[in-house]
Amino acid sequence: xxxxxxxxxxxxxxxxxxxxxxxxxxxxxxxxxxxxxxxxxxxxxxxxxxxxxxxxxxxxxxxxxxxxxxxxxxxxxxxxxxxxxxxxxxxxxxxxxxxxxxxxxxxxxxxxxxxxxxxxxxxxxxxxxxxxxxxxxxxxxxxxxxxxxxxxxxxxxxxxxxxxxxxxxxxxxxxxxxxxxxxxxxxxxxxxxxxxxxxxxxxxxxxxxxxxxxxxxxxxxxxxxxxxxxxxxxxxxxxxxxxxxxxxxxxxxxxxxxxxxxxxxxxxxxxxxxxxxxxxxxxxxxxxxxxxxxxxxxx
Amino acid sequence: xxxxxxxxxxxxxxxxxxxxxxxxxxxxxxxxxxxxxxxxxxxxxxxxxxxxxxxxxxxxxxxxxxxxxxxxxxxxxxxxxxxxxxxxxxxxxxxxxxxxxxxxxxxxxxxxxxxxxxxxxxxxxxxxxxxxxxxxxxxxxxxxxxxxxxxxxxxxxxxxxxxxxxxxxxxxxxxxxxxxxxxxxxxxxxxxxxxxxxxxxxxxxxxxxxxxxxxxxxxxxxxxxxxxxxxxxxxxxxxxxxxxxxxxxxxxxxxxxxxxxxxxxxxxxxxxxxxxxxxxxxxxxxxxxxxxxxxxxxxxxxxxxxxxxxxxxxxxxxxxxxxxxxxxxxxxxxxxxxxxxxxxxxxxxx
Numbered sequence: 001x002x003x004x005x006x007x008x009x010x011x012x013x014x015x016x017x018x019x020x021x022x023x024x025x026x027x028x029x030x031x032x033x034x035x036x037x038x039x040x041x042x043x044x045x046x047x048x049x050x051x052x053x054x055x056x057x058x059x060x061x062x063x064x065x066x067x068x069x070x071x072x073x074x075x076x077x078x079x080x081x082x083x084x085x086x087x088x089x090x091x092x093x094x095x096x097x098x099x100x101x102x103x104x105x106x107x108x109x110x111x112x113x114x115x116x117x118x119x120x121x122x123x124x125x126x127x128x129x130x131x132x133x134x135x136x137x138x139x140x141x142x143x144x145x146x147x148x149x150x151x152x153x154x155x156x157x158x159x160x161x162x163x164x165x166x167x168x169x170x171x172x173x174x175x176x177x178x179x180x181x182x183x184x185x186x187x188x189x190x191x192x193x194x195x196x197x198x199x200x201x202x203x204x205x206x207x208x209x210x211x212x213x214x215x216x217x218x219x220x221x222x223x224x225x226x227x228x229x230x231x232x233x234x235x236x237x238x239x240x241x242x243x244x245x246x247x248x249x250x251x252x253x254x255x256x257x258x259x260x261x262x263x264x265x266x267x268x269x270x271x272x273x274x275x276x277x278x279x280x281x282x283x284x285x286x287x288x289x290x291x292x293x294x295x296x297x298x299x
Numbered sequence: 300x301x302x303x304x305x306x307x308x309x310x311x312x313x314x315x316x317x318x319x320x321x322x323x324x325x326x327x328x329x330x331x332x333x334x335x336x337x338x339x340x341x342x343x344x345x346x347x348x349x350x351x352x353x354x355x356x357x358x359x360x361x362x363x364x365x366x367x368x369x370x371x372x373x374x375x376x377x378x379x380x381x382x383x384x385x386x387x388x389x390x391x392x393x394x395x396x397x398x399x400x401x402x403x404x405x406x407x408x409x410x411x412x413x414x415x416x417x418x419x420x421x422x423x424x425x426x427x428x429x430x431x432x433x434x435x436x437x438x439x440x441x442x443x444x445x446x447x448x449x450x451x452x453x454x455x456x457x458x459x460x461x462x463x464x465x466x467x468x469x470x471x472x473x474x475x476x477x478x479x480x481x482x483x484x485x486x487x488x489x490x491x492x493x494x495x496x497x498x499x500x501x502x503x504x505x506x507x508x509x510x511x512x513x514x515x516x517x518x519x520x521x522x523x524x525x526x527x528x529x530x531x532x533x534x535x536x537x538x539x540x541x542x543x544x545x546x547x548x549x550x551x552x553x554x555x556x557x558x559x560x561x562x563x564x565x566x567x568x569x570x571x572x573x574x575x576x577x578x579x580x581x582x583x584x585x586x587x588x589x590x591x592x593x594x595x596x597x598x599x600x601x602x603x604x605x606x607x608x609x610x611x612x613x614x615x616x617x618x619x620x621x622x623x624x625x626x627x628x629x630x631x632x633x634x635x636x637x638x639x640x641x642x643x644x645x646x647x648x649x
Contacts, residue, residue, distance in 0.1 A: 092623065106623070110616025116608070273443075276432040276436050277432075279432050
């Protein structure tokens with residue numbers, strides 16, 4: 001019984017981390033109607049930038065506090081978002097969904113290549129920004145890093161939810177997510193929406209990287225977390241910020257239960273397969289996810 | 300476009316693939332040139348050409364699914380892998396090549412139908428997500444299965460290809476074998492455009508509601524588009540198994556899928572000529588980067604190989620983005636413009 005609860009609690013915490021990365025998907029979709037398959041690569045770029053501004057600079061003799069390093073990384077994320085908007089997505093405004101989807105796939109290979117060219121494929125230690133220890137609650141053991149991440153995810157969800165549903169600017173972004181042409185005709189700037197989307201997406205992904213990697217190893221393979229977060233985003237609903245953490249908990253608990261009770265019999269397949277089976281299931285049964293917008297099509 | 304003064308008396312003439320004598324002569328010259336090529340080139344170049352033919356077959360399949368039917372498929376590499384594994388597995392039982400190729404194609408097609416079924420509920424990029432799931436599941440499932448089934452982490456060695464009692468193993472023999480297959484695949488891809496099936500796929504792509512009203516079973520055609528696209532992938536996989544002599548999961552990554560799609564987009568998704576031009580262009584860029592990279596870096600080291608791979612990825616991503624932004628119709632459209640200019644010379648307009 002204690003093992004079951006412990007497994008479920010670990011799953012929920014990891015799930016909230018998936019939720020955090022899923023939020024970075026949702027933020028981009030919710031503000032610009034771009035499904036960004038390259039989110040894992042964005043996360044890796046964020047992580048590598050953060051490494052550069054902390055341990056990388058330390059290596060060449062500049063000791064700056066982690067807080068400043070994180071702020072510098074966020075500033076770099078702003079530049080990243082602006083660059084992407086100007087050179088990739090601005091020329092594609094009004095193009096078919098196919099073009100925009102393919103552009104994100106092109107970004108996937110391109111960002112991976114750039115990361116490898118600039119930082120090389122070697123693995124490097126990630127700065128210890130969040131504490132590494134564990135807290136004991138009675139018989140249970142909780143990782144401090146994931147606990148802080150979970151609290152942060154819930155707070156971020158609440159904040160972004162308020163921004164997207166209550167603020168004027170957030171509501172404008174919702175119009176862009178509905179339809180680019182309609183938004184343009186109503187005087188909403190699609191350009192600024194796309195820029196905001198990518199800046200927010202990159203910053204949230206960097207936060208995800210901090211929670212995921214703090215005190216661990218960063219390498220290009222970390223990008224595969226993006227494909228774990230995609231089913232979470234889909235289950236929560238691509239337009240729904242608050243759906244993401246809930247879906248993350250569902251998939252996280254499911255995954256860790258599968259890992260504890262099914263993997264010994266299935267050669268470790270069950271837990272890896274689960275997110276993708278959930279993804280196909282969601283597409284088949286409820287394409288809009290738990291809280292997404294139902295698309296009504298008319299002739 | 301056909302030059303002025305050429306007309307047809309029969310429907311067969313109107314519908315023929317090579318409409319003019321000039322087109323027939325050029326095509327014959329091209330085929331003769333491809334047949335003669337091994338006598339003028341080294342083993343390395345032949346290897347590159349063989350690889351290119353195999354990729355071209357897979358990209359033809361993608362052209363059917365993505366270009367003709369408008370359904371995004373980012374699992375083509377996994378489907379090629381299924382074809383390759385099928386060939387390797389049944390090759391152990393001494394299956395002859397003329398049975399192995401259709402078998403690989405059909406098995407691949409059957410698997411693709413499973414992942415095309417969500418077309419009943421969703422369209423657009425949601426369908427693309429199920430193919431993404433297929434691509435992600437492929438290595439997990441193969442690695443999870445017992446090693447004696449599909450090779451697992453180690454891979455399966457492939458029995459050498461035997462045609463009529465002769466073992467084909469030299470680069471020249473494999474070149475001719477893949478050349479034969481790619482000629483058949485090319486004919487199939489061009490022929491598809493003038494069949495009822497091809498026209499139905501294009502109707503589904505352009506407007507699925509209108510297609511439904513015209514009496515086309517949209518769901519069935521969407522699933523068939525995946526099936527036919529995967530038949531090509533299966534054939535490509537069978538070829539790849541025989542050429543590489545060894546099949547492992549690691550050869551069939553998401554990146555390979557993206558590369559296939561990238562080739563199609565750069566070439567132009569709407570015609571088979573686009574597939575040919577795209578594969579040719581990207582291969583030339585890739586080989587060029589290889590030469591260039593090898594000249595700068597001290598080649599042979601592990602790190603240099605990684606850097607070249609990274610540079611090719613950046614180049615491919617840039618090519619896709621440039622094609623999407625500046626020429627969504629791809630190189631095929633440029634090729635058509637060039638042909639028209641050539642035919643009209645010295646007049647600038649018709």
